[in-house]
Amino acid sequence: MNIALRFINRSNDCGNSEVVLFQRDVVPEFDELAIAWRVIRYCGRDCIHPFAYSSDVEVALGDDNGNFSPRIAAANGSRLIVATHASGRPRLARALDGTVHSNIEVVNQMGRGAVNVNAFVAGRLMAAKSAVAPGQKAIFRFSPVLWIGVGSQIEEGRALASAVVSSANTPLELAGIASADIVMTGGGAGETAQPFQFKLENVLRL
Template sequence: MSIHLNFINQSNNADNPEIVIFQKNVATNFDELSVAWMLIKNCGIGDNYPFSFSMSMAVGVSDSYGNYSPQLPAQNGQLFSMTLTTSGNQLLATGTGTSSKEVQVLNNLPKGAINASIYRDGKLLATKTSIAPQQKALFGFKPTIWIGAASQVVQGQLMNPAIISSINTELSLLEVASADIVMTGGTGHNSTPLSFNLRNVVMS
């Protein structure tokens, strides 16, 4: 299932801002850096940018030898393990994790750290590096997205803390089937800050 979203620029901002959309991993106890999941560029005033937000995810792992696993379909509650098999290191779905609200990735190798990544709609959503043997990476996301204007952001890469802390618009997608994300505000006389709101929401 995917949520159909449509970003619409109804601002009066002539600065051509880049719009970043991301999610925060809530499965950790500390504020880790978020990945720029999607970047909308050159969307002029009056333009729109349709995209989908899939409810399903995928998980992938790289090991200390530079090998990358295939991306496996993943959903909350699943446990995946990077395991040494007779044919080499393999990422395997290994049952149920300890939380129904998380995707968990265990480094089950006898030695060597791994990096684990979560993807949504084929784009990198979150990543954890240097997971030691018998340690787990935990990925959990609320049904919300964060959105804001940003500069010097690269889609699929970690954002610096200053950018993350400057973006304070969180939009709930809970039980949403489709919606417009309308950007208003901007530069000019009596200007107001850019703001983002869900409109024309159709519930699932």
């Protein structure tokens, strides 16, 4: 399901800051870093940046050369397996043994070779598990919550610096929402500068 969102800059910043949106995996690994799902740049005061968030997740394998396998839709509770294709390359497929709790599981069933497993939301990379070895599994579970904050030199689809993640402490709860505006206020320079704040407005519920 798609949720129509509009970012609106009502801050004292004139589009110089980069606004990043990302999700926190409900079952993160110790060394896992959040991925910059969407970065909004050069959005001036009173300007609007429309985009869509989807509750649907797609999973694909990836390698260190920037190649990806075809994506497979995977709702919470899905189990996927990684097997060896006739070509010798890893192949992602649906498991035949049903669902698994509320997680998305991707099990590496190859005899050898680690794989990178990627989760996409609305066509953009949201999370990744690197070097999943044979016999191991990548586990994803997302709640309908986007986190938002301000940073600099952020690259979409790349891991966020821990300082950005720790400072981006505003959750946007999207459960049961059809559309909403994300309004940014604050900012500025000198003694009158205020922290950036984000709030959902004009919320239309399902």
